[in-house]
Structure formats: C-alpha cells, structure tokens
Amino acid sequence: MKLTKTMKSIGLAMVLPLASSLAIAESIVVQSTTSTKNSGLYDYILPKVKADTGLTVNVVAVGTGQAIKNAQRCDGDVLLVHAKASEEKFVNEGYGVKRSDLMYNDFVIVGPAADPAGVGGSNDVSKSLTTIASKQALFASRGDDSGTHKAELRLWKAAGTDPKAASGAWYRETGSGMGATLNAAVGMGAYAMTDRATWTKFGNKGDFKIQVEGDKRLFNQYGVILVNKDKCPSVKSEAGQKFIDWLLSDKGQNTIASYKVSGNQLFFPNAN
Amino acid sequence: MFKSEPMSNTSALSATNAPYIEVNNLNLTIGGNQLLHDISVTSFTPGVTMVMGPNGAGKSLFLRCLHGLLIPTSGSIRLLNKPHEATTASQSMVFQKAVLLRRNVIKNLEFAAPNGTPPTEITELLAKVHLNGKELQPARLLSGGEQQRLALARSLLTKPRLLLLDEPTASLDPASVLIIERLISEATEQGVKCIFISHDLGQAKRLGADIIFLHQGRLAEHTDAETFFTSPQSREAKAYLNGEIVL
Amino acid sequence: MLGDAFTEAFTLIVSVNPELLEILWLSIQVSLTALFFSIALGLPIGTSLAITEFPGKKACVTILNSLMGLPPVVVGLLVYLLLSRSGPLGVLGLLYTPTAMVIAQVVLITPIIAALAYQVMDDLHREYRDLFQSLGIPLTKAVPTYLWDARYSLVTSVLAGFGRAISEVGAVIIVGGNIDHLTRVMTTAIALETSKGELAIALALGIILLTLALIVNAAVTTVRAFGLRNAYV
Numbered sequence: 001m002k003l004t005k006t007m008k009s010i011g012l013a014m015v016l017p018l019a020s021s022l023a024i025a026e027s028i029v030v031q032s033t034t035s036t037k038n039s040g041l042y043d044y045i046l047p048k049v050k051a052d053t054g055l056t057v058n059v060v061a062v063g064t065g066q067a068i069k070n071a072q073r074c075d076g077d078v079l080l081v082h083a084k085a086s087e088e089k090f091v092n093e094g095y096g097v098k099r100s101d102l103m104y105n106d107f108v109i110v111g112p113a114a115d116p117a118g119v120g121g122s123n124d125v126s127k128s129l130t131t132i133a134s135k136q137a138l139f140a141s142r143g144d145d146s147g148t149h150k151a152e153l154r155l156w157k158a159a160g161t162d163p164k165a166a167s168g169a170w171y172r173e174t175g176s177g178m179g180a181t182l183n184a185a186v187g188m189g190a191y192a193m194t195d196r197a198t199w200t201k202f203g204n205k206g207d208f209k210i211q212v213e214g215d216k217r218l219f220n221q222y223g224v225i226l227v228n229k230d231k232c233p234s235v236k237s238e239a240g241q242k243f244i245d246w247l248l249s250d251k252g253q254n255t256i257a258s259y260k261v262s263g264n265q266l267f268f269p270n271a272n
Numbered sequence: 273m274f275k276s277e278p279m280s281n282t283s284a285l286s287a288t289n290a291p292y293i294e295v296n297n298l299n300l301t302i303g304g305n306q307l308l309h310d311i312s313v314t315s316f317t318p319g320v321t322m323v324m325g326p327n328g329a330g331k332s333l334f335l336r337c338l339h340g341l342l343i344p345t346s347g348s349i350r351l352l353n354k355p356h357e358a359t360t361a362s363q364s365m366v367f368q369k370a371v372l373l374r375r376n377v378i379k380n381l382e383f384a385a386p387n388g389t390p391p392t393e394i395t396e397l398l399a400k401v402h403l404n405g406k407e408l409q410p411a412r413l414l415s416g417g418e419q420q421r422l423a424l425a426r427s428l429l430t431k432p433r434l435l436l437l438d439e440p441t442a443s444l445d446p447a448s449v450l451i452i453e454r455l456i457s458e459a460t461e462q463g464v465k466c467i468f469i470s471h472d473l474g475q476a477k478r479l480g481a482d483i484i485f486l487h488q489g490r491l492a493e494h495t496d497a498e499t500f501f502t503s504p505q506s507r508e509a510k511a512y513l514n515g516e517i518v519l
Numbered sequence: 520m521l522g523d524a525f526t527e528a529f530t531l532i533v534s535v536n537p538e539l540l541e542i543l544w545l546s547i548q549v550s551l552t553a554l555f556f557s558i559a560l561g562l563p564i565g566t567s568l569a570i571t572e573f574p575g576k577k578a579c580v581t582i583l584n585s586l587m588g589l590p591p592v593v594v595g596l597l598v599y600l601l602l603s604r605s606g607p608l609g610v611l612g613l614l615y616t617p618t619a620m621v622i623a624q625v626v627l628i629t630p631i632i633a634a635l636a637y638q639v640m641d642d643l644h645r646e647y648r649d650l651f652q653s654l655g656i657p658l659t660k661a662v663p664t665y666l667w668d669a670r671y672s673l674v675t676s677v678l679a680g681f682g683r684a685i686s687e688v689g690a691v692i693i694v695g696g697n698i699d700h701l702t703r704v705m706t707t708a709i710a711l712e713t714s715k716g717e718l719a720i721a722l723a724l725g726i727i728l729l730t731l732a733l734i735v736n737a738a739v740t741t742v743r744a745f746g747l748r749n750a751y752v
Contacts, residue, residue: 179714204716
C-alpha cells in the first residue's frame with residue numbers, strides 16, 4: 001500500500017511535464033508484432049500517417065500472443081497482428097470492435113546453405129517438415145505463442161509430426177522474438193520458419209538462404225482491430241479508428257504495397 | 273574481599289569529603305558472560321585516578337560504564353558527588369584509538385566545540401598540542417601521536433569536569449606522550465578530575481594520585497599511588513608490579 | 520564483426536547521428552531521474568537501517584541485500600501489471616512512457632543504493648557511535664555528519680545504481696515498449712538491432728553505452744582517489 005502511494009506520487013510528479021508534451025500531438029498505442037516492426041514497415045508508413053492524419057502512432061512490437069494479451073489488458077488502442085483464429089476470438093470475446101484483413105505476405109523456411117535435410121527448392125511445406133523431422137535436422141522454433149509460432153505449429157500438425165517430442169533435441173524452442181530466433185538458428189545451423197519480410201530485412205543471414213517457399217499453406221495474413229471501448233474505457237477509439245481507416249484506404253493500401261526492400265515488395269495489401 | 277576503603281584524609285591532595293568516584297556493587301553481564309563482578313570503589317582523591325590491571329581485567333569496560341557507554345547490569349555510580357546521569361554532559365572521553373572525522377584538523381575541533389567557542393580558543397589549544405600549522409591537514413593522515421593529541425584537544429574543548437582516558441598514550445612516540453601528560457597535569461591543576469587507564473608503570477607513578485587495580489573483572493586493590501607502588505596489598509598487584517605475567 | 524562494430528560506432532559518433540543522440544539523451548534522462556528518486560528513497564532507508572536498532576533489523580538487511588539482485592524482467596513485469604490500464608495505477612496512463620521506465624528503474628536500483636548505503640553507514644556508525652554518544656551529538660547533527668563523512672563511499676554506491684539503471688533492458692523494454700522517438704533507449708535499441716540481425720550496429724551502440732559508463736566511472740574514480748588521498752574514505 002505504501003509502495004503504491006509512493007509510486008503514485010512519483011508518477012504524478014513525473015507525469016505533469018510529460019502530459020503536457022504528449023498533449024500537443026494526439027497519439028495512440030498500437031500493439032503489434034515484431035515481424036512488421038523489424039521489416040521496417042512502420043518506419044516507412046508512420047511518417048505518412050502523421051502527415052495525413054496528424055496522429056502519432058506508438059508501436060509496441062511483441063509476439064502476437066503477447067500483443068493480444070496486452071490489448072486485453074487495455075494497454076493499446078489498436079491491435080495489428082497475424083493469427084486470424086486468435087484475432088477472431090479476441091473480437092468475439094468483446095475485446096475488439098471488428099477485425100479487418102489488412103495485408104498478407106508469406107512464410108518461408110530458411111536454412112544453412114549446406115541444407116543437411118535436403119529440402120532446398122521444395123514448395124511442399126508438409127513434406128519438407130517431415131523430412132527435417134525424419135533426418136533430425138536442427139530446427140529453431142519461436143516457441144513464444146506468436147503468430148509465426150502458431151502458424152508453424154499448424155504446419156507441423158498438417159505434416160503429421162509432433163516436434164514437441166524432440167524439444168531440446170533437434171527441435172529447439174527459443175522462446176524469443178523472430179530476430180532472436182533467426183540469430184539462434186544462424187548460430188547453430190538450424191532451419192527456421194520466418195515471415196518473408198523479416199527475412200528480407202534481416203542483417204545477420206550468414207550463409208543462410210530460403211529453402212522452402214511458395215506453398216499456399218505458407219500464406220500469412222495480417223489483420224487490424226480497434227480495441228473495444230466497452231471493455232477498455234481508456235481506448236482512444238476515434239484516433240484508433242482514424243489510423244485503421246487510413247490503413248484500409250486506397251492511399252494506405254498503396255503505401256503498404258509501395259514499401260520495398262532491395263526491390264522486393266514485402267507486404268501485399270488485401271483489405272476488402 | 274578487596275572492598276576499597278575511603279581514602280585516608282592524610283593524602284596531600286585530598287581536600288574535600290565529597291567523593292569524586294562512588295561505585296557500588298557494579299556488575300556487568302554481556303551475552304551471558306559476567307565481565308565485571310561486584311565492583312565497589314570510592315575515591316575522594318582529586319587529580320588523576322589510574323585504572324590498572326592486566327589485559328582482560330575489565331578496565332575499558334569499567335571506564336565505559338562510568339562514561340555511560342555501557343549500562344551496568346546492576347549497581348550504582350555517582351561521579352563528582354552527583355547522580356550519574358547529571359554528569360554525562362560534564363564528562364569527556366579519549367579513546368584508545370583516536371576516532372577522527374573525515375575532515376581536516378580544524379573542522380574536527382569545530383565539530384565538538386560548544387556553540388560560541390571563540391576561534392582564538394581553538395587556536396590556542398592547537399598550539400598546546402603542537403598541531404599549529406596543521407589546521408587544514410586531513411585529520412586521519414596525521415601520525416598516531418598527532419591524532420591522539422588532536423583527540424585530547426577535542427575533549428578539552430568541551431570543558432569537561434571529568435576526563436576519562438582509555439590508554440591514550442599506548443604505543444605513541446615519547447614527544448606525544450609528554451605533550452599529553454603535560455596537558456592532563458594542567459587540566460587537573462584547573463580542577464578537572466581524570467580517570468586514566470594505563471599499562472605504563474612510569475606514567476602511573478608520574479600522574480597517579482590513587483590506583484584502582486582490577487583483575488579478572490574484580491577490584492583487586494584501591495590505594496593511593498605511593499602505597500600501591502611501595503607496598504601493594506593484593507597478590508595480583510604485587511605480581512603485576514614485579515613484571516610477572518598475571519593470569 | 521568487431522571491426523565493423525567499431526567503425527560503425529565511430530561513424531555514428533562523428534556524424535553526430537541525431538537519432539543516436541535522441542536515444543542516448545533519453546537513456547541518460549531516464550536513468551538520472553530514476554537515480555535521483557532512488558537516492559531520495561534509498562539513502563534514508565539505508566541510513567536509518569544502519570543507525571537504529573530494532574527487532575527484525577537483521578531480517579530487513581537480509582531482505583534488502585536480496586532485493587539488490589532483483590531480476591529486471593520481474594521488476595518490469597510487476598511495474599507493467601501496476602501501470603497497465605487494467606492495473607491498479609492504470610488510470611494514470613503511464614504505461615509506455617518514459618515515466619514508466621523511470622518507475623521501473625527506481626524499483627530496480629533503490630534497493631541497490633539502500634543496501635550499499637547501509638553497508639557504508641553501518642561501518643561508519645560502528646566507528647563513530649561511541650564518540651558521538653560521548654560528545655552528546657544529537658541525531659539531527661549525527662545524520663548529516665554520517666552522510667558527509669561517507670560522501671566518497673556513497674558516490675560509489677550511487678554509481679553502482681546508475682550503472683545498473685542505464686545498462687538494464689529487461690524492465691524498460693516491458694514497461695516502455697521500445698517505442699521509436701518516445702521510449703527507445705540505448706539498451707532497447709541494442710535489443711531491437713540485434714533482433715533485426717544488425718549485429719554490427721547493435722554492437723556499435725553497445726560500445727557507445729560502454730564509453731558512457733567508462734566516462735562516468737573515470738569521473739567517480741577520480742573523485743574517490745581524492746578522497747582516498749586525504750583518508751576521507
């Protein structure tokens with residue numbers, strides 16, 4: 001109780017100067033995923049959002065699972081993640097107002113140039129995963145309940161393999177973000193599944209390259225949701241909706257499409 | 273067995289019937305160990321009362337009880353013919369190892385000086401302990417002798433009526449010992465009562481008016497200095513004076 | 520890689536990269552503010568613990584010493600739960616602000632400053648206690664004396680707190696969110712660059728952070744050396 005009181009007084013003492021500086025520009029918090037942040041997408045579009053709407057968008061980039069939990073605790077105005085089932089559950093439980101498809105890209109499986117499992121060039125993800133499992137080639141998983149992790153688990157299930165049984169052996173769960181997991185994979189020569197955007201922008205590729213791509217099951221859909229004011233009265237609905245409207249507008253969609261890294265488009269807008 | 277008798281009035285220094293020190297049945301137990309046993313001693317002698325005895329006799333503990341740094345388990349203490357509590361403000365103590373603040377010489381003195389002490393008094397005192405010219409030196413960089421002289425000067429600055437000294441000159445250079453002894457004599461001439469712990473027989477002979485001899489936490493003997501050095505009564509004091517190791 | 524990192528660090532510094540300056544400045548601001556509050560809290564706690572006797576004092580010291588090792592992630596999580604909109608202090612709207620990072624760092628380093636201050640003050644109190652009692656020094660004079668005489672040692676404790684604050688990432692990334700131009704500090708920027716696989720940039724930022732720590736340490740060492748030379752420590 002005493003701690004709470006002390007912290008409150010500190011908080012009040014500190015909040016005054018900060019509040020005044022924040023009041024100048026309207027700002028929202030977007031709970032989002034590391035893949036969109038690490039790819040540089042936000043650095044590209046947020047200045048344009050600011051120019052068009054005056055909004056300052058503060059992005060907190062964590063795994064999709066954590067982003068959803070943070071939003072459930074009302075610590076964000078907008079949710080922008082990539083795990084459709086979880087997103088729909090979030091809306092159905094009343095935390096979100098409405099889910100809209102925003103954009104997509106795809107997942108790829110990267111691995112060392114030596115390709116110990118011999119899956120290079122494949123466009124059948126199930127077969128590739130089965131091969132990796134049967135050869136017990138190292139595989140680095142996010143293991144963090146993120147959108148990518150959930151997608152990966154779905155693919156293992158579709159391939160009829162339970163990698164959890166080999167956890168700690170050839171199946172390595174890092175429990176970290178995409179970047180940290182890629183660093184780990186490169187460090188130990190393990191295959192890993194990543195979204196294409198993060199991989200394209202990733203700076204520590206070593207001798208790694210994309211080994212498996214082009215399977216339609218590797219489709220990666222991003223959705224955007226306004227957090228529901230009914231559940232979270234602190235949500236800045238109007239500003240949040242303004243941001244979402246911008247993203248879903250022709251201008252926003254075109255901007256997303258125009259973001260390229262070394263000539264490659266990273267995200268494909270598909271708002272209805 | 274060794275209960276002390278009031279000093280005979282034949283003592284040259286004895287000028288009053290009011291006792292300077294009056295300790296009755298003093299016991300001190302710390303952590304289950306009884307360290308001082310039933311000490312009763314009364315001294316009518318002005319000047320310096322020496323407290324002597326082998327290591328572990330309880331001299332420092334006895335002095336700390338007198339100074340109020342330790343609370344006796346039982347017994348009563350009267351000093352300067354006043355209740356113990358009434359004397360604490362007029363007491364000052366010099367510790368065996370000088371405790372000096374982390375600042376320069378003059379600031380160490382100013383720290384203890386009563387409000388309104390004129391700066392000249394501090395300057396004079398510094399000259400008396402031969403530290404003039406070292407006013408701005410960091411106190412803890414002084415030699416052992418200089419540190420103890422500074423500590424004594426600090427004690428004197430508080431104008432004590434009773435000065436307690438716990439082996440202040442142990443392992444000091446002779447010049448410092450001389451300066452300190454002179455100052456103590458001077459203080460006693462001005463009517464300050466001193467209680468002085470020492471192992472130095474020569475020092476005890478030079479300064480002591482009466483001697484309290486402790487052994488294993490008990491009072492072994494309390495007599496005037498002359499008697500103590502010429503014909504000690506207790507076996508322990510005899511052995512001690514003969515330079516034997518007293519257990 | 521190391522060579523690249525040093526080149527990168529050098530380039531960032533000489534080009535006076537404005538983004539780097541912003542991040543560095545926020546790091547310093549947040550940690551100094553946290554340090555200020557931690558001293559204001561930790562010093563009285565450590566000092567009063569050292570100079571008073573009460574039952575359960577030993578237990579308090581043990582707890583305080585254990586709190587020195589608080590894992591930053593745990594602190595981050597606790598502060599997050601407190602400041603979250605659905606938490607008890609959510610109404611203040613402090614999550615994902617520099618203030619939240621300050622609070623997390625205060626929780627993290629107050630025990631460090633309090634525990635180290637306790638050790639310093641306890642040693643000094645053991646040394647001065649008898650003298651002060653003998654001189655009849657009242658508490659109102661004793662406490663400032665302890666603080667002043669411990670100044671050279673306390674500087675080191677304070678530095679330990681600052682070093683911990685400015686170098687930790689686990690707590691500030693949770694409560695600050697590593698938001699660009701708002702809550703991104705040196706350590707969270709390093710974490711971000713690492714996750715982007717930009718290891719040379721990450722390391723370059725690390726080198727700059729290390730340089731800052733080095734400068735602060737050198738300053739304190741100089742001050743302390745002065746204290747030691749005068750036997751004021």
